[in-house]
Every structure is written in structure tokens, then in C-alpha cells.
Amino acid sequence: MADRKDDRWVKTPIAQQPVEARIKNFNEVALGYSDDDMKREAARCLKCKNPKCEEGCPVNVPIREFIEHLQNDDVEAAVHSILSTNSLPAICGRVCPQEEQCELVCVLSKRGDPVGIGRLERYVADYGIENNIGMETVGESKSHKVAVVGSGPAGLTAAGDLARMGYQVTVFEALHVPGGVLMYGIPEFRLPKDLVQREIANLEAMGVEIRPNVVVGATLTIDDLFEEGYAAVFVGSGAGLPKFVGIPGENLLGVYSANEFLTRINLMKAYQFPECDTPVKIGRSVAVIGAGNTAMDSARTALRSGAEEVHIVYRRSDQEMTARIEEYEHAIAEGIQFHWLTNPIEFLGDEDGWLRGMRCVQMELGEPDASGRARPVPIEGSEFEMDVDTVVLALGTNPNPLVPRYTPGLETESWGGIITEEETGHTKREGVFAGGDVVTGAATVILAMGAGKQAATAIDEYIQKKYGSK
Template structure:
């Protein structure tokens, strides 16, 4: 009989006032007993609505059924048929909007903790599982992947399983893309990311770091080198700014620069690692998405006494995951909602304060959210020495500027056929944030998987014609 408890088994966590002073993982993970108990809440619905909510199509009821029986390795085998990065997805996927959002148990009470169970299974396998020896017959065709983030990694893994000789070109000195530079250690430990990447490398995928495609080598040059197909998964790393006075002062960071300094370049271990990150007692983070929450919570851990999330809309419009907002509030982050910065002021080139205005919400705009309207004569000032701007990112222009025949959106995203992820340039595919703008890890993985399928079909077809 299913366990009919209306609430999920509680996830063990570090206490808020302890964790906001360290970079260790916030959520500690289920024990075997907790995982099995949570798994018994699954009704094993025949129509599996949860699976339809998963962008990579994990057989969710099937893996949960194995967890309930204590067959954790069998559960891992089921998950990894469709998802090469389960430890990552279990931690950072917005399950509440995807698989768990479709869960029948969520109609009355809380949905089954699918993400928590996926994380448990992946962690259990990492600690207790045996490494598989992959024997894959090569088909003699080369494919290039641009970017080693979730889209590129997924596409690479899928194609390697099908026998392709896959090389991933990464611009930075470390692989992982946003998983390595963008998501903080306390949400996604970097040794875990490396182990997932090692799993893809074990399939025969080769990685070349410090290769900036569009500068070190162009897409056309890769084609000339004999790559039968190219997948562009280079992400969206170009920050947006508001265009207000003072954004060029010292002490103003783009959120991705700030997080890269801390995560990838280990700024939180300065001076043991030579990357200084200047933080004042008061920090203002402009924006309220997941990246803004990561930046605010990171600033708190670096020693800031007062950290503000400054957001021009209200509580209901916050785009970050509810869990991230909840954790931020628990850790002492202050939310200044219905507030918009209009000017950053400084002295001797350094930030000293930020002038803001109060806002109120009007009618919904094109995005469906209520449009913020400035309140007359409501200006006020926040004394601060650090401002972190987190209002969105777009793709780096290098690839589109150096690739003739590649059609892009006005804002820089690569245009693709949504069924195949094929671009306007023959043999070139793209997916993830470079197509959609900044989105989620799992959506990028879904795009990488879809592209791998399309590449395989196209190259097999081409081979048949040549034969």
C-alpha cells in the first residue's frame, strides 16, 4: 500500500545561521531509510504525468519503485538510461515546475520528492556503485561540441554512446560551464560536477579547454577539419546592465563575474587562492532570479552584514525558485521589493551608495507579469559599497560574428528548428542558453539530447546516400 502522508519526508539541512557562514552544501540528502519512505508515497500512476514533465524523459515511477524496494543501483540504471547527470539534476532542477508539478500527489498535499530521490540515488551510486566498463563500437565519424555546460555535455554523452568520436571545446580552463562557474558550492559541490563530467569522459568523449570558438578556431574551420556535425552549446555569458549612471564604478559586479570569481576561481578561499573579491558590509543585488539568490547568499557567506535583494516587482512576481527564496530569507537576506535603482553614486571611483525609487504594479505586460510603475517623489538612498547586477544574460557575440550563414535573433540567440535544433548553417546545431537565453540546466540538457538524436539521424541518412 502507498504511504498516504500529505507531506514529503523532510530534507535534512544545515541550520540557517551556521550555513550562511560556510560554503558547504545546504541540503544534506536523504538517508536510505528516508529515501525508501519517501518513495512509498509514489502512486505509480499508469499514465505517468511526472515523466511528461521531465525534459529528458526519465522513467520516474519505475526508478522510484526500485528505491522503495531498496534496489538503489537498479534505480540508478533506470535514471541514467535517459539522464547522464542525475546528481546535478537532483540538486538544481526546478522540479516544482516540471516533474513534481505534474505529480498527482500534489493535488492534495505535497508532490513526491522526485528531485530528492534522484539526488539520493546518484549519491548512493557514487559512494557504493561499481564503475561500468563502456565498450562502444566507433562508427568513424567526428562531431564537435562547443561548450561543456549541461547542453554540450548531454549532447556529447548521447553521441558518444552511439559510436561517434566526440570532442568538446571549452573556452575556460575548466569544464562544466555554468555548473562550474555559475552555481555556488553550497548548492552544487564542484567535486560532484567533476565526477559527472568524468562519467561522460569515460564514454570516450575528449575535452579541449582554453579553446574559444570564434577566436581560437571558427565553426567553418572545424568543418574543414572533418567534423561531420557541430553542436553549439556555448551558453549565455554576456551580462546585461540597466544603463543607469554609476555602473562603471569599482565595486559594481555583473553577477556572473562575481560568481565566477568565487566559484571557479575560488575567491572564497583568498588568500590561499589568488582571486580577491571585494565585499563591503552592505551589498545590494539587483534582480530576483536564481542567479540573484546565488549572488546574495554568496555575498553573505563572504562576510557581508546586510545583503539586499533589490527588485522592482513584488513577491508574487519573483522568478527564482521558491526553495531558493525560502533559503535566502532563512539566511538573513533582506528583500527590498517594489524598488528600482536609478543611480549608483561613488567617491574616488568606488561605490558609496545607490539611489532607488519605490514602484507599484500596474496592468500585466507582454510577459504576463504586472508592469512596475514608478511612484512619484519616492526616491531614497541605500548606503552600500558593493552592487551586483543580476538582470539577465545573453549569448557572447563571438560565434555569431565569425560564422557566416548563421541566423540569430536581434538579442543574439541562435535561431533553430525546435524539433531538430538545426541552425540555418548546414551541419550546425545549437541548444541551451545560446538559443533560449538564460534558462534552466534541465532544459539545456533536453535540447542537447534532442540535438544528438537529430545529428545521429542526419548523419546516418547522409551515410546511406553516400553508400
């Protein structure tokens, strides 16, 4: 790859907060493209006749079309172009793994860097928000009501698409603000919460009703929703159930699930304690267990919350790490220390129950396991102690069990995922559709959005078939 900045094979870099500054604040790290950056990057697109990038997008963004508008300096048209298929572009432009999707198949990547599609999407989405350009309904207003359970990426996307088709959509959210993982999970420095709320406000402007503080499965059941006259229900309640490791000392004070740690800080704003009431306790030396995006988020959050040193401890090697390369690089730049092939076997506590250290064992890679990745095997006699006083377990999450537990006829896999028809998201219960992490287990924002989109189409077909087209 060439290294000259003006080279046509090189992606226009995105401005970032300098490391020294950003590790002391929660402001966004990537600052976005300037107008000139945008123009330079848009000009790199070859406008392929058969744009491969669009096939790589789970929500079918008309990528070639929106970039062409940018080349013609018509940003507003580009906004409408993206909004025609994607209700949450400011979010996607920031957290999608473009390198595995649209940008992976960009023809330019055969010789150099792909077009910075994600960065351009972010530019366009932010322009849309600043200039109050919202989505427009295209379908005729329909009398049927659709309920959406969960206001994370899957639910919001399904809601947006259904509202665009003209349905009356109500989104039920268990927490006090909508957004799901976009609010409680992904940190402010990667996805500003104000932007999430602005994109949700766009959905509301289209007629989507959001009802926070309703726990479906507890406050209302799916059966109640049908009784209230909803013609169909989409369940996008996510993978909210944290996994624990099952080793001694897991309940010591100072051992958090990533969900708890991030929820306290992102949703409840514990970094503002005591101005805000929810506290969080972060010690001098923090170990995050796991190496996915949530682990990177937890590590970088701990650093910004005052930890002197932050370690990522992973039982496999860097090759098996599931985090995006961009997040990994940010973490490295910020001084997070990585310990590959290292597995905790015991958390050590003092007499008051506080974590004071962690016993680990070195691992080596053996034969591939069920996931296709090399199985980590402990090396005998390699145990050692790490001096840490806070541990965050970022080991993944399982589907939230509340909805399936209280919905007769909804079948689940042994690990909790709701069973659906692949093409439509239709569950075993008539009129109930599901998608996102509650079906697949923890995955990405964009895959959940893709599932929400697919289900919205299927719900439209289902309602039309059952009730006619009004």
C-alpha cells in the first residue's frame, strides 16, 4: 500500500482527538470528515456499474447513489438517499464494521484502500441531523398497529421501516430511555448519546411511539399486545444476559460484568458521581477479560474513569480476537496492555470480600474447537498472579430470557435464542417475529439492523396477507 497522503489508493484519514487528551475525557475520539475530506474521499469512488459494496450492506444502503450525490456536491440528496433504507445512519457510520461489509468488497481494495464508505455515511448523517432532514413515509397510512419489543438497533430499524410503510408503530422499552445497547453499552466516546437520541427523534417525527419503562414479559405480555389490537409483534429484546466465568471469587467486590460496568457509566452516568447518584468503583489496576468490542469499550472506559493501568486478558491469541481492528488500534494507542493466551482461574479477595488479585494460567493453542478457532489449552505449571483490584468480565451475553419465558408458543434454542424462520424472522408463534441478538446471540449493531429490516418486510407481507392491504 502506498503511503503518500494524496495517493488515490489511500483512504482519506479521519481527524481524531489526540491520545493525551482523549484518555481524560468521554468525548468522541473520531472527529469526522471536513467538507474537503468528504470531497476528496467521495471522488475516489469509481461508481461501479455493479456496485459490490451495496451487496455487502445488511440494510441495503444505496451506496453508489449517495456517493454520487456527494461527488455532485448535493449533500442533502445524499441524506435522502441513505435515509431511504437506513433509519440510523449516524450510528452506522460510527459503529458498523465496514471493513467486513461494504468496504470489504469495494473494488478499490484490490489495489489499495477501499472507499471510506463508513466515514462518508457519518458525514452525510451528521449533515442530516444538523439540518433537520428527517425520514419521509412512503406508504399510505395504514390502520394496522405493530408492536416492537426493545428499542435497540433491531427494534428501531424494524420500527423505522414499518412506519415508513405507513403502519402505526409502538416501541416498548424496558429501560427509561430508548436505544438499548446504543445507550447502555456502547460508550459516549465511540457513539455520542445525543446523536442516538436525535436519530430516535427522527423516528418519532415519523409517527413511531416510544414507550419507555415497559418490561415486556413483566409489565405487559405479548398476549396483552395482541389483545390491545396489535396485528403483529417484533421482538428485538437483545442479548442482555451477561455470562460469568464460573471460577472461584467471581462474586468478590470489584468484579463486574461488562453490562453492569458499562450501564453504570454510559446509561447512569456514574462518571459524574456525585452530581449523578449512581456510583461506580474503579481501582488502580483493571483487568478486562475477553477481546471483543465490548472488552475494548470496557477497557477504554476504565482508562477514562481514572484507572492507572488497564489490561486486556484473553485466553486465545490476537488472531482469534473478535474486536474490530480499529477498536484494537485505538486501545493500543491509548496504552491498554494486552495479555494474549492468558486465562484467569481464580479471583483472589481480602477478608472484606474485595478483589485484590487474579490467578491466571498461560495457554497454548491446540486443535480447532466447535467455533472453528484453535482451542486454547492450559500450559501446566504456568500459573501466575496478576495484581489487579477491578475485573470486568466481557465474555459475551446470552439472549434476554424475559420475553420467551412469558410468551407461550415461542420456542427457543438450548442457549436461549428465539427460533425463527430464517428468511422472515417469523417465530413459532403466529404474528410474532424476532430478530437481532435475541435470535443470533450477541452480534453486531448492523446485523441486528439487517434482521429488523428483513422482519419489517415480512411483517408487512404477513399483515397484508391476513388482513388485506388497508
